[in-house]
Amino acid sequence: MPTLLITGANRGIGLEFVRSYAESGWCVHACCRHPDKAKELKEIPGDVNVHRVDVTDELQVANVARSLRDQPIDLLINNAGIYGPRTGFGEQDYQAWSEVLQVNVIGLMRTVERFVEHVSQSELKRIVNISSQLGSIARNRSGAAYPYRTSKAAVNMITKGLSEDLEEKGIVVISVHPGWVQTDMGGVKAEITAEESVAGLRAIIDNLTPEQSGHFYSYDGTEMPW
Numbered sequence: 549m550p551t552l553l554i555t556g557a558n559r560g561i562g563l564e565f566v567r568s569y570a571e572s573g574w575c576v577h578a579c580c581r582h583p584d585k586a587k588e589l590k591e592i593p594g595d596v597n598v599h600r601v602d603v604t605d606e607l608q609v610a611n612v613a614r615s616l617r618d619q620p621i622d623l624l625i626n627n628a629g630i631y632g633p634r635t636g637f638g639e640q641d642y643q644a645w646s647e648v649l650q651v652n653v654i655g656l657m658r659t660v661e662r663f664v665e666h667v668s669q670s671e672l673k674r675i676v677n678i679s680s681q682l683g684s685i686a687r688n689r690s691g692a693a694y695p696y697r698t699s700k701a702a703v704n705m706i707t708k709g710l711s712e713d714l715e716e717k718g719i720v721v722i723s724v725h726p727g728w729v730q731t732d733m734g735g736v737k738a739e740i741t742a743e744e745s746v747a748g749l750r751a752i753i754d755n756l757t758p759e760q761s762g763h764f765y766s767y768d769g770t771e772m773p774w
């Protein structure tokens with residue numbers, strides 16, 4: 549059975565990905581910051597292995613990569629993310645902005661660099677970066693949300709770069725927009741549930757072809773403009 553490794557697995561979209569792939573019989577390595585508090589995650593039936601990973605912590609990421617060194621990872625989903633302060637122009641909190649970049653951008657790249665050999669040794673060789681419509685420059689018609697928007701635009705640039713750098717290893721890399729999802733981040737008024745989001749995303753991920761590497765898709769299957 550194939551293997552998934554995912555970050556930010558203890559709640560929201562990440563938790564639903566674990567549920568969905570575990571139900572399909574996959575081996576899942578579910579990474580979260582506080583395994584001791586991840587009750588819902590630990591109750592998911594199936595081959596679910598929980599690891600302590602804060603993506604901003606080099607040692608934690610490297611330790612898990614080392615402990616799984618002989619384990620091919622078919623699908624790496626970089627899901628962990630924070631929104632940061634919801635402030636407008638003229639009110640930036642630069643420290644908070646830098647934390648958003650540490651998690652969403654640097655943490656994502658660190659995870660890819662530490663696990664790329666595991667992905668390279670697998671059958672499927674897929675990396676999925678959870679981006680956002682808010683990271684699309686073409687779709688930005690309302691300004692604001694500078695920390696989050698810049699972080700997801702950077703995620704998209706990483707996706708494109710990785711699709712070039714990892715092509716020779718046969719690794720396919722995409723960015724996805726999960727929709728506006730009812731999670732702690734999306735809020736209760738969001739348009740879709742985590743189940744709907746993950747069902748849509750899986751329809752894309754499970755049917756990926758090498759030609760799709762370096763592209764950006766919405767959960768509904770449409771291609772997103774950068």
Ligand code: NDP
Pocket residue numbers: 555556557558559560561562580581582601602603604626627628629630651655678679680681725726727728729730731732733734735738
């Ligand atoms: P949630 O806020 O529900 O969950 C975020 C997850 O990221 C949690 O598991 C959280 O862990 C984890 N996380 C935060 N910081 C770190 C860190 N330093 N190291 C490891 N894990 C961390 O968000 P969603 O499930 O909604 O979001 C998942 C992804 O989808 C994010 O990348 C988000 O940007 C993206 N997205 C979400 C949208 C939405 O409408 N919900 C829309 C577009 C994109 P902890 O519990 O420890 O804080």
